Amino acid sequence: MQTIKYTFIGPIRQAVTMARLPLKGALKDEQLHVVQEAGILIKNEEIYEIGPYWDLYPEAQSIGAEMVNLKGDFVALPGLIDCHTHICFGGSRAKDYAMRNAGISYLEIAKAGGGIWDTVTQTRKASLEKLAQLTVNRSNRHLKDGITTIEVKSGYGLSVEEELKMLRAIKLANENTSADLIPSCLAAHIPPKDFQGTQKDYLKKISEEVFPILQEEGLANRIDAFIEETAFTSEDIQSYFQKAKEMGFDITVHADQFRTGGSKVAVDFAAISADHLEASSEKEIQLLAESNTIAVALPGASMGLGVAYSPARKLLDAGASLAIASDWNPGSAPMGDLLTQASILGTFEKLSNAEVLAGITFRAAAALNLADRGQLKHGFKADLILFPTDDYREITYQQGRLKPSIIYKNGIEIK
Numbered sequence: 001m002q003t004i005k006y007t008f009i010g011p012i013r014q015a016v017t018m019a020r021l022p023l024k025g026a027l028k029d030e031q032l033h034v035v036q037e038a039g040i041l042i043k044n045e046e047i048y049e050i051g052p053y054w055d056l057y058p059e060a061q062s063i064g065a066e067m068v069n070l071k072g073d074f075v076a077l078p079g080l081i082d083c084h085t086h087i088c089f090g091g092s093r094a095k096d097y098a099m100r101n102a103g104i105s106y107l108e109i110a111k112a113g114g115g116i117w118d119t120v121t122q123t124r125k126a127s128l129e130k131l132a133q134l135t136v137n138r139s140n141r142h143l144k145d146g147i148t149t150i151e152v153k154s155g156y157g158l159s160v161e162e163e164l165k166m167l168r169a170i171k172l173a174n175e176n177t178s179a180d181l182i183p184s185c186l187a188a189h190i191p192p193k194d195f196q197g198t199q200k201d202y203l204k205k206i207s208e209e210v211f212p213i214l215q216e217e218g219l220a221n222r223i224d225a226f227i228e229e230t231a232f233t234s235e236d237i238q239s240y241f242q243k244a245k246e247m248g249f250d251i252t253v254h255a256d257q258f259r260t261g262g263s264k265v266a267v268d269f270a271a272i273s274a275d276h277l278e279a280s281s282e283k284e285i286q287l288l289a290e291s292n293t294i295a296v297a298l299p300g301a302s303m304g305l306g307v308a309y310s311p312a313r314k315l316l317d318a319g320a321s322l323a324i325a326s327d328w329n330p331g332s333a334p335m336g337d338l339l340t341q342a343s344i345l346g347t348f349e350k351l352s353n354a355e356v357l358a359g360i361t362f363r364a365a366a367a368l369n370l371a372d373r374g375q376l377k378h379g380f381k382a383d384l385i386l387f388p389t390d391d392y393r394e395i396t397y398q399q400g401r402l403k404p405s406i407i408y409k410n411g412i413e414i415k
Contacts, residue, residue, distance in 0.1 A: 007382075008056065008065040009039065009068040010040060010069075010070060011038065012038040013038075013390045014034050014036060015035040016075065017034070017375060018078055018361045019375045023321050025320070025321075026317055027358055029352050029354050035052065036052070037053050038050060040384065041065065042408075049378065073390035074386040075389050077404075078376050078380075079147070079149065082338050082360070084153075085325070085327065086327070087139065087150070087328050088131055088135045089329070090122040090125060090126035091126075093114065096114040099112075100306075101306075115331065116189065116331060117190070132173045135170060136177045140177055142328075146404040148373075149182065149364075150182065153184045153185075154185050154186050155187065155224070160205065163185065167214065171183065182222070185211075185223050186226070190230070207244070211243065221250055223249045225237050227254060233261075250272045251271040253269075254275055255274040256274070258278075260284055263284040263287055263288055266288075267287050272368070273294040273368075275298060277297065278301070278309065280310070282314075285320065288315065294321045294323050294367040295315045297309065297315075297323070297345060299342065301332045301333045303333070303335065304333045309349060316351070321363055321366065322358075322359050323359050323363045325338070338360060339403070342360050342396075343356065357392075357396075362375050381410060383409055383410065385404035385406070385408070386406035388402075
């Protein structure tokens with residue numbers, strides 16, 4: 001029988017709960033539910049109560065809660081959620097980055113041996129254990145920044161054996177970090193250079209040989225694909241996604257990064273999310289707004305490639321649900337700093353604090369089909385982060401420089 005443990009944290013100058021907000025559409029800061037001089041009562045791994053500190057204090061004492069008395073000013077938020085990363089990889093692409101900034105095109109870099117295939121080569125050389133350790137290291141860096149849930153994609157294996165190696169490495173990493181890692185199978189990243197057959201042949205092989213093992217070993221319940229002329233076309237992917245849907249996988253799509261078309265596929269297959277969207281036009285924006293598919297902006301990729309940001313303002317004003325993720329990867333988004341990227345996106349796209357924070361908390365949770373986190377409310381995971389400030393607006397104002405100094409994951413403080 002589980003022992004019940006209560007923990008009472010406070011007083012907290014402001015607790016920004018992210019509760020009572022709609023999943024879709026624009027948000028104003030006035031809509032934020034902020035508890036002033038708050039206390040948070042945790043029961044085992046969940047939020048039990050949140051409210052004014054001195055109102056909850058007698059109850060916390062009467063049930064024998066561990067009293068965590070904070071000294072100084074703090075603002076509490078739910079643990080941040082990064083719903084799109086590629087942090088399981090080997091090697092570096094610093095050379096690519098330097099060449100790109102020197103004016104050499106992506107295609108020229110790829111022809112010179114760089115690009116995604118370079119990472120595929122380096123990732124294949126790494127052992128499962130090495131990939132797992134690299135993923136743990138990057139996950140722990142994210143965790144120190146207050147990111148308690150991290151989606152992690154495969155996609156640098158591009159063969160049956162190597163994709164499974166990556167996903168097993170992600171599973172092993174999840175067992176060795178306090179962060180929650182949410183795996184996605186991105187075997188449909190780019191067509192592998194060394195596969196003998198058509199793109200459809202490759203996708204058929206993956207769906208027939210990889211999908212069943214994902215379920216048998218519990219390696220992933222999310223299937224992703226990169227839909228671009230240089231990757232997989234809308235036509236190529238139809239039977240692949242159909243097979244995934246029939247087997248009960250969630251669908252997510254790398255969509256509209258350089259050309260449109262991917263977001264329509266995402267909506268047609270009722271995907272959980274459509275990610276990137278830098279090339280989305282009014283047509284795609286409306287499609288997403290009228291669907292239940294979460295639009296995911298990836299400002300890190302825009303910074304890394306020097307291209308326009310996703311049309312976040314237009315998506316929100318049209319009524320879409322917008323999440324924001326880092327896209328941390330070795331090629332186009334090497335920074336891996338979610339809060340900095342989200343804050344800067346807010347500056348360029350004129351997003352309210354409420355919209356930015358929703359995009360990296362409960363709306364990001366929805367992009368991962370997770371309904372138990374992203375808000376500070378009864379019954380939700382006790383994932384919470386405390387910033388050393390007295391005003392939540394300082395978080396985006398300092399554009400990522402202000403980091404949380406206290407982090408709780410599942411009710412336990414991360415030291």
